[in-house]
Amino acid sequence: MSTLPDGYRTVVVPPERRDEFREVDDLAFAVTHDPEVEKVMPFPVPDGRMVAVEGPDGRLAAVHGSYQLDLPVPGGQVPCGGLTWVGVRPDQRRRGLLTSMVRTHVERCLERGEPVSALFAAEPAIYGRFGYGSAADDVRLTLPRRAALRPVAGSDALTVHVERLEASYADLVEDLHRRAGRRRPGWMPRTTPELRARLVGDPPAWRQGYEAALLVTVRDGDDVRAIAAFARKDAWGEAGPEYTAKVRWASALDAPAAHRLWSFLLDLDLTTKVESPMLAVDDPLLHLLVDLRPTRRRVSDNVWVRLLDLPAALTARRTARALDVVLDVTDTLLPANAGTWRLVADDDGVLEVSRTSEPADVRLDVRELGALYLGGRSATAFGAAGLVQGEAAALDRLTTALASPLAPVCPWVF
Numbered sequence: 001m002s003t004l005p006d007g008y009r010t011v012v013v014p015p016e017r018r019d020e021f022r023e024v025d026d027l028a029f030a031v032t033h034d035p036e037v038e039k040v041m042p043f044p045v046p047d048g049r050m051v052a053v054e055g056p057d058g059r060l061a062a063v064h065g066s067y068q069l070d071l072p073v074p075g076g077q078v079p080c081g082g083l084t085w086v087g088v089r090p091d092q093r094r095r096g097l098l099t100s101m102v103r104t105h106v107e108r109c110l111e112r113g114e115p116v117s118a119l120f121a122a123e124p125a126i127y128g129r130f131g132y133g134s135a136a137d138d139v140r141l142t143l144p145r146r147a148a149l150r151p152v153a154g155s156d157a158l159t160v161h162v163e164r165l166e167a168s169y170a171d172l173v174e175d176l177h178r179r180a181g182r183r184r185p186g187w188m189p190r191t192t193p194e195l196r197a198r199l200v201g202d203p204p205a206w207r208q209g210y211e212a213a214l215l216v217t218v219r220d221g222d223d224v225r226a227i228a229a230f231a232r233k234d235a236w237g238e239a240g241p242e243y244t245a246k247v248r249w250a251s252a253l254d255a256p257a258a259h260r261l262w263s264f265l266l267d268l269d270l271t272t273k274v275e276s277p278m279l280a281v282d283d284p285l286l287h288l289l290v291d292l293r294p295t296r297r298r299v300s301d302n303v304w305v306r307l308l309d310l311p312a313a314l315t316a317r318r319t320a321r322a323l324d325v326v327l328d329v330t331d332t333l334l335p336a337n338a339g340t341w342r343l344v345a346d347d348d349g350v351l352e353v354s355r356t357s358e359p360a361d362v363r364l365d366v367r368e369l370g371a372l373y374l375g376g377r378s379a380t381a382f383g384a385a386g387l388v389q390g391e392a393a394a395l396d397r398l399t400t401a402l403a404s405p406l407a408p409v410c411p412w413v414f
């Protein structure tokens, strides 16, 4: 059912109208189109995945795109429609165009066999109404130079190498990211060359006074064990240099490599502080720091998750322990998900989801189920906040069964 005003219609945007699509987003996000940026950061939304609302005058009034992503979940992964590049012309806001586009997006995801959608929210107040739940947090650290780390055996034997970050490193970097993030829910691979180009692209217009980006690798012989991109910005105070080093992304395959990487980044000459990239809230760095108090920590919402096909989404993941619980789910946008479902998991965490008429143990909206999906939230805590209802024992059982040993995070914004 369309919620569009009269005369408006949904269109799949053909490649020859890509510039029109871009113009709507440029207006919505206050971005000035820069062809120099485009040379190193090609437009990443694939053909067939640019969708718009066209106004009665034939102009595009609102746009959105999607990526075909594989969302890592506890014990597996699931095809995921990543909602992105959502923009409404400033003169077309608040007349239901986003609402219509989200409906189109979820329908198209289901047609493509994507039982889950995910996104990064420009503003957190926007997407909960559509059943997206905030499923993970990330933390950014501002660290003083020479912040001490606890020792890790084997770190000193590793070597550190620095060079300019080149576009040709995209596949190497992506491969290491993937291996470093295995077992971490939400750790999304970049599925296309255009998305990988954004990992290593360093357009001068985006540097904000920082030097051209550098690549640091930590190696055991020739074997790359950790990798990071960083850049420094100069500043001189009364007492001398006060440079900042900003780390764009960082991945390590094991604890010695993480230790060696951060030991290097935390002691660059001329710097007084180091800014970390988005990290999982349980990233090894947080545990390695001897003293966290002088480090500024800023926690923010990370990826948001929306279950589109509830049984397909839930059975794509494992539980941490056996479970037998009946959920009563509300879902105003996708009524096929609403009603009572019985979730039964064996000791291996293999989950079966079936319709039932038994009384519910837990009542919740699909938004909270999406938030719980990656294993980084607690049904018990949601109960304490009044966001889900159920006996304490049932909420506890659901919490421990859905929990992930590692906190979920997606290390890049899409």
Ligand SMILES: CC(=O)SCCNC(=O)CCNC(=O)[C@H](O)C(C)(C)COP(=O)(O)OP(=O)(O)OC[C@H]1O[C@@H](n2cnc3c(N)ncnc32)[C@H](O)[C@@H]1OP(=O)(O)O
Residues within 6 Å of the ligand: 028, 029, 083, 084, 085, 086, 087, 088, 089, 092, 093, 094, 095, 096, 097, 098, 099, 100, 119, 120, 121, 122, 123, 125, 126, 129
């Ligand atoms: C995944 C991503 O791409 S996130 C990027 C989102 N894009 C942006 O932030 C770019 C700038 N903003 C915009 O383009 C638009 O204002 C949008 C996309 C945020 C909203 O589009 P609109 O067409 O105005 O939304 P629509 O009219 O469908 O609003 C639906 C509801 O959401 C609410 N809403 C919309 N935007 C916001 C917001 N930024 N904050 C809080 N509530 C909002 C509306 O008030 C409305 O509420 P109601 O149903 O209670 O009346």
